[in-house]
Amino acid sequence: MDKRGKKVAVMACSGIGKAFGALARETTYELVERVRPDTAVTACLSLLVIGDPEARRLVTENPVIAVDGCPKECAKKSLESQGAEVTRAYQAIDFYKAHKELKPEGISELNEAGQRLAAIAADELAEVVDVLVARENK
Amino acid sequence: MMDIGVRKVGIISCSGEALPEGTLSRVACRKVLDDLRPGKSVTICLPLFIAGGEEERRFAARYPTITVDGCEKLCAAKATQMFSGKPSKSLLIREILKSRGLARPTRLRHLGEDQKAVAQAVAEDIAKAVDEVLGES
Numbered sequence: 001m002d003k004r005g006k007k008v009a010v011m012a013c014s015g016i017g018k019a020f021g022a023l024a025r026e027t028t029y030e031l032v033e034r035v036r037p038d039t040a041v042t043a044c045l046s047l048l049v050i051g052d053p054e055a056r057r058l059v060t061e062n063p064v065i066a067v068d069g070c071p072k073e074c075a076k077k078s079l080e081s082q083g084a085e086v087t088r089a090y091q092a093i094d095f096y097k098a099h100k101e102l103k104p105e106g107i108s109e110l111n112e113a114g115q116r117l118a119a120i121a122a123d124e125l126a127e128v129v130d131v132l133v134a135r136e137n138k
Numbered sequence: 139m140m141d142i143g144v145r146k147v148g149i150i151s152c153s154g155e156a157l158p159e160g161t162l163s164r165v166a167c168r169k170v171l172d173d174l175r176p177g178k179s180v181t182i183c184l185p186l187f188i189a190g191g192e193e194e195r196r197f198a199a200r201y202p203t204i205t206v207d208g209c210e211k212l213c214a215a216k217a218t219q220m221f222s223g224k225p226s227k228s229l230l231i232r233e234i235l236k237s238r239g240l241a242r243p244t245r246l247r248h249l250g251e252d253q254k255a256v257a258q259a260v261a262e263d264i265a266k267a268v269d270e271v272l273g274e275s
Contacts, residue, residue, distance in 0.1 A: 013185045014153045016164055021183070025155060029247050044154035046213035049188045049220070074185035081189075108168040109249075 020069035030122030158243035159208030169261035198222035
């Protein structure tokens, strides 16, 4: 892959049992769709488990950010199991701890506070994406 | 399968982040769990399941499961088969949409009213599958 064409892969856990899984998912969408659409990309986490070559290449040839919902760190573990070096790992619950006024609720659809929290988290992660891209393209 | 007293089905959604059908799968499965078949279905978190969650894998090995995949790569079905055994039913969102004459979704998030209606229709098919599995077991 052309080194200058490298992007940052952002992989969310998307856990379906808790609002923090939804927050991880929404944060990832905010990052790849709104905040850094040219330098951040995502892929289906579950593709890694079935050994999809394209997904595996994405996470082994680019810097990777894992965004998990909870301390079980399923996204991070899934990435590492496929040989990906997770450059940065986050837990969505920590975004909430830093912004207690925004309590995420809902799984299918995050409440307004959760959506605002995801936007704030993505803005914060954008700086990390910029640093990683700059490092790769040196 | 062992007699578990209270019969439940584990629903495993692919929740694929990169395709709208993954979001649709996720939303439809939650509708089944929360609204259509509460008490008869439980969610098995696919990321936890594949990351080595013993409780999830044990449940899926002992109880009937329904996998719901967004695309033909069938990640949820394959992961379930890999870690806990063949799912009782393996549903594919694209097939459900085709059989009902519904348009494929276009959004990854913030579903509009049209896509929420599609999610409801898909959820009804999943709920029907839950009934069939419980009827068979």
